[in-house]
Amino acid sequence: MRIQTEEKVTIKAVYDTDLNSLLEKLGMMEDMKNGKIKCSFCDCMLSVDNFGGIFNEKGHLKPFCKKTECYLEVLKRKNAFK
Numbered sequence: 089m090r091i092q093t094e095e096k097v098t099i100k101a102v103y104d105t106d107l108n109s110l111l112e113k114l115g116m117m118e119d120m121k122n123g124k125i126k127c128s129f130c131d132c133m134l135s136v137d138n139f140g141g142i143f144n145e146k147g148h149l150k151p152f153c154k155k156t157e158c159y160l161e162v163l164k165r166k167n168a169f170k
């Protein structure tokens with residue numbers, strides 16, 4: 089089954105119940121478990137505990153962590169693309 093993530097995932101604040109299904113849809117669940125996914129801004133390793141969400145930048149899905157400064161970066165970018 090193919091899922092068109094590029095169109096659907098613009099910015100998602102992800103909360104506990106959504107997180108697993110979103111990561112599985114994106115095929116990122118394994119990487120997350122293996123510690124292979126990093127925050128796009130501060131470069132910290134993302135886990136279920138500090139995962140903030142994913143945003144779409146020019147068709148690239150970028151995960152970010154829960155830190156306030158990273159979240160603000162996402163918001164800045166989101167505004168920039170409008």
Ligand SMILES: [Zn+2]
Binds near residue numbers: 152
């Ligand atoms: Zn971060």
